[in-house]
Amino acid sequence: MTDGARAVETGLGKALDALIDGANYSGLREVAVTIDLPDDTRAELAKLLDYAASITALDAEDWGDFADAPGDLGADASAAAVPQDPEATDRGALASLVPTYSVLLDVIDARRRQGNISALLMICHIMSEYFPLLAWESHLGHAADPPQLAAYVAKPGSLWGVDADDKRSRDCAHPLSLRGSLRNAIHVATRNQSWDSEEYARLWRRYLDRDHSRVAEGLAICGRQSAGRPDELRACEKKCPVGSEAPGDREALADKLALAAVFTESDLIALRHSAPVGHGFGVPSESELEHAWKRTWAELTKPWKGQRRNPLEGAVGADGEALPGLGALVSAVAGREVPPAGVLAEVD
Structure with missing residues (x-):
């Protein structure tokens, strides 16, 4: 790796760290699409960052759309979401506001x-x-x-x-x-x-x-x-x-x-x-x-x-x-x- 390439990589790493420390998930998503990753990995990363950006934006009406987020993240979002379907089985924040808070x-x-x-x-x-x-x-x-x-x-x-x-x-x-x-x-x-x-x-x-x-x-x-x-x-x-x-x-x-x-x-x-x-x-x-x-x-x-x-x-x-x-x-x-x-x- 050339010195120039190494400097770019170091700079990118610092930029990513700063974005993570600042909970700037929209910014991270913009950077993620420029990183050399396998297509399926990039898609998974984009979905994860969309999830985090929606959480920080308090876009609660969409949190139920992230049921397939990794680990328990999807369940946590669904439990805190406000159901947009009046007859939805999962009542989310209308059943309990504890997950939302x-x-x-x-x-x-x-x-x-x-x-x-x-x-x-x-x-x-x-x-x-x-x-x-x-x-x-x-x-x-x-x-x-x-x-x-x-x-x-x-x-x-x-x-x-x-x-x-x-x-x-x-x-x-x-x-x-x-x-x-x-x-x-x-x-x-x-x-x-x-x-x-x-x-x-x-x-x-x-x-x-x-x-x-x-x-x-x-x-x-x-x-x-x-x-x-x-x-x-x-x-x-x-x-x-x-x-x-x-x-x-x-x-x-x-x-x-x-x-x-x-x-x-x-x-x-x-x-x-x-x-x-x-x-x-x-x-x-x-x-x-x-x-x-x-x-x-x-x-x-x-x-x-x-x-x-x-x-x-x-x-x-x-x-x-x-x-x-x-x-x-x-x-x-x-x-x-x-x-x-x-x-x-x-x-x-």
Whole structure:
């Protein structure tokens, strides 16, 4: 090998290492097609990098397309995916959000390694939106999967999605602006005989795009209890069975929803609004991120007034986390241990 060829090879190796260290899988894919490899090896490499790029882009609607990814990668992606077919047997993230949050923890770490703070804050915002479903999951037995949720919220005496002109409307803590989405969760739960498969799939995807996160907001209100908790957001103190007859420990559910609310109203989530992905034009700096997270973690872990004990009181963030303590928060809201999935480390 000539000195020139050796220098090119060394340079390529350093470039590949830098791309891997920065979790730049799209860049790796561009380089991979230029490397002298057998065709089948190149195709396998491209598929693996497409998988990793889709994970880091949070393209969850496509994660079910990677079932044949090497090892456990395909199963991990399928478990975290949002089913685009309303009648799919594999319910993915609607059955459980734990695999999805495990992947999100991976991607947050990747975005921190890249120094992509705007993308990191976007992921934190997504976490905050769906935290109520993660909190309810261990009580419902699913993550608000519409067919099962519809059966639960249709209990006798339920106020779920009640119309404004219903005489019981004032008894419901849900704002009127939210109730249409709550009714849509019931609407798409089962296929109407007048819908063909294409129409049902269209309505389903529209529900996922427009209403599912609002259902999370609705369930947060149903399950909150203000007594002894630092949650000053809208809470339901009515006798509607959706909240009052929540399966399992209702007080524990309210604790988890209180933590979710503190995170949603935190300095960290507020910082997103100064990023291009939010409502402003400035890009937060590393120091701004660190200060915002430090203040957020202090709020999340401080003792509560009253009889309830903060589940995160005294918690310490794990070494090496992009946001030390975020994993403990996710586990506390879930009511079970939720470790990072490790899928990107396996790809690397």
